[in-house]
Amino acid sequence: MKAVYLDNNATTRVDPAAVAAMLPFFTEQFGNASSMHAFGSDVGAALRKGRQQLQALLGAAFDHEIVFTGGGTESDNTAILSALETQGGRNEIVTTAVEHPAVLALCAWLEKSRGTRVHYIGVDARGRLDIEAYRHALSPRTAIASVMWANNETGTLFPVAMLAELAHEAGALFHTDAVQAVGKIPMNLKDTAIDMLSLSGHKFHGPKGIGALYVRRGVRLRPLIRGGHQERGRRAGTENAPGIIGLGVAAELAKEHIEEENTRVRALRDRLEQGLLQRIGNAFVAGDTENRLPNTSNVAFEFIEGEAILLLLNKAGIAASSGSACTSGSLEPSHVLRAMNVPYTAAHGAIRFSFSRENTDADVDHVLEVMPAIIARLREMSPFWDGKNAVQSGFAPTYA
Amino acid sequence: MWEYSEKVQDYFFNPKNAGMLEDASGIGEVGAIACGDALKLMIKVDPEDERITDARFQTFGCGSAIASSSALTEIIIGKTLDEALKITNQDIADFLGGLPPEKMHCSVMGYEALRAAVANYRGEVWEDDHEEGALLCKCFGVDEGMIERAVRNNALTTMEQVAYFTKATGSCGTCVEGVETVLERTNAAMVAEGLLDPALAFVAGGAPVVPAHKQRRSPIAPPQPSSSRMTTVQKIRAIEEVLEELRPALRNDGGDCELVDVEENRVMVRMSGACVNCQLAAVTVQGIQGRLAERLGMPVRVIPVTAGQ
Numbered sequence A: 001m002k003a004v005y006l007d008n009n010a011t012t013r014v015d016p017a018a019v020a021a022m023l024p025f026f027t028e029q030f031g032n033a034s035s036m037h038a039f040g041s042d043v044g045a046a047l048r049k050g051r052q053q054l055q056a057l058l059g060a061a062f063d064h065e066i067v068f069t070g071g072g073t074e075s076d077n078t079a080i081l082s083a084l085e086t087q088g089g090r091n092e093i094v095t096t097a098v099e100h101p102a103v104l105a106l107c108a109w110l111e112k113s114r115g116t117r118v119h120y121i122g123v124d125a126r127g128r129l130d131i132e133a134y135r136h137a138l139s140p141r142t143a144i145a146s147v148m149w150a151n152n153e154t155g156t157l158f159p160v161a162m163l164a165e166l167a168h169e170a171g172a173l174f175h176t177d178a179v180q181a182v183g184k185i186p187m188n189l190k191d192t193a194i195d196m197l198s199l200s201g202h203k204f205h206g207p208k209g210i211g212a213l214y215v216r217r218g219v220r221l222r223p224l225i226r227g228g229h230q231e232r233g234r235r236a237g238t239e240n241a242p243g244i245i246g247l248g249v250a251a252e253l254a255k256e257h258i259e260e261e262n263t264r265v266r267a268l269r270d271r272l273e274q275g276l277l278q279r280i281g282n283a284f285v286a287g288d289t290e291n292r293l294p295n296t297s298n299v300a301f302e303f304i305e306g307e308a309i310l311l312l313l314n315k316a317g318i319a320a321s322s323g324s325a326c327t328s329g330s331l332e333p334s335h336v337l338r339a340m341n342v343p344y345t346a347a348h349g350a351i352r353f354s355f356s357r358e359n360t361d362a363d364v365d366h367v368l369e370v371m372p373a374i375i376a377r378l379r380e381m382s383p384f385w386d387g388k389n390a391v392q393s394g395f396a397p398t399y400a
Numbered sequence B: 001m002w003e004y005s006e007k008v009q010d011y012f013f014n015p016k017n018a019g020m021l022e023d024a025s026g027i028g029e030v031g032a033i034a035c036g037d038a039l040k041l042m043i044k045v046d047p048e049d050e051r052i053t054d055a056r057f058q059t060f061g062c063g064s065a066i067a068s069s070s071a072l073t074e075i076i077i078g079k080t081l082d083e084a085l086k087i088t089n090q091d092i093a094d095f096l097g098g099l100p101p102e103k104m105h106c107s108v109m110g111y112e113a114l115r116a117a118v119a120n121y122r123g124e125v126w127e128d129d130h131e132e133g134a135l136l137c138k139c140f141g142v143d144e145g146m147i148e149r150a151v152r153n154n155a156l157t158t159m160e161q162v163a164y165f166t167k168a169t170g171s172c173g174t175c176v177e178g179v180e181t182v183l184e185r186t187n188a189a190m191v192a193e194g195l196l197d198p199a200l201a202f203v204a205g206g207a208p209v210v211p212a213h214k215q216r217r218s219p220i221a222p223p224q225p226s227s228s229r230m231t232t233v234q235k236i237r238a239i240e241e242v243l244e245e246l247r248p249a250l251r252n253d254g255g256d257c258e259l260v261d262v263e264e265n266r267v268m269v270r271m272s273g274a275c276v277n278c279q280l281a282a283v284t285v286q287g288i289q290g291r292l293a294e295r296l297g298m299p300v301r302v303i304p305v306t307a308g309q
């Protein structure tokens, strides 16, 4: 049985071309880019190329606007902590209730340890940001607004270009966690007011543990990690040369495939989603279906629990993920679904399918073939299901 | 992925005794959909010798919840009611070759459902119809008795363990103090009875009390001077507005919520309809709390009160 991998928002397979490009930098080309000899200068040239490949993917004006980091989490931390230091006198953060823990855990720590005031902007039932509340929360005290471009659980896109302009009107910096957006939707940062953007290699077929922070020219940055002068003093430590080179190749490939991502991959996603909704009752899509990543589908199945679904899917050779409490070891369902007020009857049974360009029609066929039986089987065991119908469904599907 | 034992996997993938039991003579229901797991245990009892001749379950929950339910039915079929009541959640976990610590509440749920089913058969009023106030953790519908039993049966001595075994404190955290008191009291009694090493007994105020995952999730800042000093009337007005906005979502779930009182940063609300049946799911309280904090511009704590309080 061929394994069907539909968990590409968790991580992706490194593209073989990226692996091939990286390998020499572990062996013959092992030099340190800072060295004053030939071993180093070859590496220096390769790093420059990686930077330019990423610049092209982002549509950034300058290649030196890119600072390589150890991944999305480090980039998020760097951006927010830096703003609190450079934005003299301003000490509030505006963010959203549905950010990744890379932002939320940092904010919670800042609240606790430094008394930083953090505004968490809520979302509606479809996951759309409350723009009025955002506007309202911005003030002369705001150091930075940090709003994710695409949500990792639902794929919902936030209008970051517009939000960046609103932040600037209040004199605040604007950062976006674009870890899930980069490589999936076209972007042209030079035409926006976005000051900083986080990305991570392993979400678009690059290696793990390498990412970048885009810092618009002219925006001051306080490094998170101090030491040597690498990355123009903005991120110390000998460069992860193989990682940067792999990330560069992945960026170039993503740019080549962005059209396919938004046509063929989108069509696969849509066919799976529509197919599931047709075959299975009491299921609905969580997220803003009009403004969504092309690769992500979050389907909530009522009256059953996500971990049980994942175990049965795994047995059928299908990898997906769930925002259910049980899978994470916490006692509550995902904070994203809770922020959306998804009814409990469904929040526990939400399954995220996330595609990449490596998926095929056969993958979709396989899921559509096995899923109805899995859901039926668990519902038969559920005390909230009488065999044909919900024992009681007070839920009016506003999500459709 | 969890490290489930082979037996847990086997009982999840090939559960025995799943489904409805027609003409059950006793039914025990525990948990709620909002809490992420719920179990309905149905038993058939031979009135002659009070022997359990058949048992079936319906479970909403994760892999280990389904496996624990199925294991429970296998353990009790053929036993008399008195014999069955002697088993503990640990027996269920042992039968399955162990459960991950975070999943022990699945076995506790089985144990509690069995007690409920036997009480139902015997025509006793199951104490789950809690006296007002006896319900310690409203988010997960956990009462004092359940915590005491879990602490004794499993020799629990930390708040983290209590959360793993009963889920109590795992959501809004308003019950932490109450649960600490029960854990401390029960441990002290166990020490007095020679069941527990005094060095291990829990003392309130010692270790961190709120589970770590809870702390980082909390959208509420620690109390700090609020920039906007609102009068109580202004506060009440703002709170009513927020509740009005949230009402459609609550009604979707068949519930409602009403403001009872405001004391400084504590907001007392009364939940009704489905919100009560689901034991005041964390979702609701947290959601309301977040919105209120946002609107009032200060950290608040939303405290659900029961009718009449």
Ligand SMILES: Cc1ncc(COP(=O)(O)O)c(C=O)c1O
Pocket: A009, A010, A070, A071, A072, A073, A074, A100, A102, A148, A150, A151, A152, A177, A179, A180, A199, A200, A201, A209, A211
């Ligand atoms: C939205 C978002 N931000 C940040 C991260 C963290 O990125 P990394 O794993 O590279 O640290 C992730 C990855 O799960 C993510 O989805």
Ligand code: FES
Pocket: B136, B137, B138, B139, B140, B168, B169, B170, B171, B172, B173, B174, B175, B176
């Ligand atoms: S966690 Fe116990 S009452 Fe909320």
